[in-house]
Each structure stands twice: as structure tokens, then as C-alpha cells.
Amino acid sequence: MKLYYSPLACSLADHIALLEAGATFERESVDLKTKRTASGADFNDVTPKGYVPALVLDDGEVLTENIAILDWLATKYPTLGVSGELGRTRLLEALAFISTEVHRAFKPMWHTGNDIQKAQARETISRLLDNLAESRDGDFLFGATPSVADFYLFVMLLWAERFDVRTPEAFVALRRRMVSRPAAQAALREEGLLKLVETDVSYA
Numbered sequence: 001m002k003l004y005y006s007p008l009a010c011s012l013a014d015h016i017a018l019l020e021a022g023a024t025f026e027r028e029s030v031d032l033k034t035k036r037t038a039s040g041a042d043f044n045d046v047t048p049k050g051y052v053p054a055l056v057l058d059d060g061e062v063l064t065e066n067i068a069i070l071d072w073l074a075t076k077y078p079t080l081g082v083s084g085e086l087g088r089t090r091l092l093e094a095l096a097f098i099s100t101e102v103h104r105a106f107k108p109m110w111h112t113g114n115d116i117q118k119a120q121a122r123e124t125i126s127r128l129l130d131n132l133a134e135s136r137d138g139d140f141l142f143g144a145t146p147s148v149a150d151f152y153l154f155v156m157l158l159w160a161e162r163f164d165v166r167t168p169e170a171f172v173a174l175r176r177r178m179v180s181r182p183a184a185q186a187a188l189r190e191e192g193l194l195k196l197v198e199t200d201v202s203y204a
């Protein structure tokens with residue numbers, strides 16, 4: 001299996017998931033501006049969509065779209081999923097909300113939004129995070145252990161800090177819990193992002 005990612009992109013969620021699962025995988029970073037991978041290959045040859053994440057399976061199948069990849073990982077590695085009769089449905093509900101509402105609301109921040117659009121986006125994202133925090137049930141979104149939805153949410157929380165978006169208290173704590181996990185630290189280290197979380201944890 002091979003993950004194509006870009007530092008601090010939404011592919012960080014998949015990166016953490018693979019490490020949490022203890023999966024054997026390769027990884028290669030992608031320059032999203034030039035569409036070149038770290039080894040100089042044309043990323044458009046991996047996926048004509050040209051965006052990360054992309055997960056190439058051992059049989060050559062290429063998975064794209066974060067919701068699909070994270071759902072596939074949670075199915076393959078059930079400790080990353082949500083148990084119970086409605087477990088998978090609740091997980092997809094959370095992934096869809098994070099992807100189509102929260103992630104999408106960051107667009108003016110990453111792209112060329114003006115100051116008014118950015119201020120509106122901050123309000124919207126805070127409200128969406130408040131909505132999600134209300135349905136949280138335990139230390140993580142679905143209880144005492146994190147699921148793939150928490151990994152995706154964690155990326156959104158890193159973005160929120162970067163763009164000065166107010167985050168509900170419950171998610172400040174969730175972010176700290178995520179940062180304390182070895183898999184998250186390993187993914188952040190690989191992506192050159194450990195400095196972003198220095199205030200949450202001390203690395204002796």
C-alpha cells in the first residue's frame with residue numbers, strides 16, 4: 001500500500017490512521033502546486049484528480065476521496081471504526097460532516113478569500129465545530145478511543161489554530177489527546193509538523 005500525501009493537507013488523517021493501525025505502507029509526498037511527487041513523478045499519473053489523499057493498494061487499485069479512504073481503513077482495521085449496529089453509519093455521518101461542511105468551509109482561508117470572506121468562514125467553522133462537539137460522546141467523537149473521524153477532525157483543529165478559528169473547549173482537549181498519541185506524533189514528524197504542536201506536549 002502507498003499513501004500519497006502533502007504536509008498538513010487532509011491526507012494527514014490517513015497518514016495517522018495507517019500508523020495507528022500498524023499497517024505496512026509506503027508514503028510519498030506531493031507538491032500540490034507542481035503536481036510532482038518527491039521522487040519527481042507526475043502525480044496526475046497516479047490520479048488525474050491531482051489531489052491528495054490517494055492510496056494505492058497492493059493490487060494497483062487507487063483509492064481517492066478522504067471519506068472513502070478513511071471508511072476503507074476503518075473496515076480493514078476495525079479498531080479505527082465505530083462498533084454497534086449503527087456504528088458505520090454514524091462514522092460515515094461524521095466523516096461526511098467533516099469533509100463536506102468543515103473542510104469545505106476552510107476554502108477562503110487556503111485560497112484567495114478576502115478579509116470579509118475569511119471572517120465569515122471563521123464564524124461558520126466555529127459554529128460547525130460547536131455542532132460536532134455537541135454530539136461527541138466521550139474523550140473522542142465516539143467514546144474512549146479515536147476513530148478515523150477523530151483523525152480527520154484533528155487535521156481540521158490544526159487548521160483552525162493556524163487560521164485563528166475559535167475551537168470549542170472539548171476539542172481543545174481532544175486535540176491534546178490526539179497529540180499525545182505516538183501515531184499522531186510519528187505522522188507529524190514525518191510531515192515536518194512537530195513544531196505546530198510543541199505547546200501541547202514536550203518532547204524530552
Ligand SMILES: N[C@@H](CCC(=O)N[C@@H](CS)C(=O)NCC(=O)O)C(=O)O
Pocket residue numbers: 009010011032050051052053064065066067099
Ligand atoms: N474531494 C477530495 C478533496 C481533497 C482535497 O481537498 N485535497 C487538497 C488538500 S487538503 C488538495 O490536494 N488540494 C490540491 C488541489 O486541489 O489541487 C477529498 O475529499 O479527498
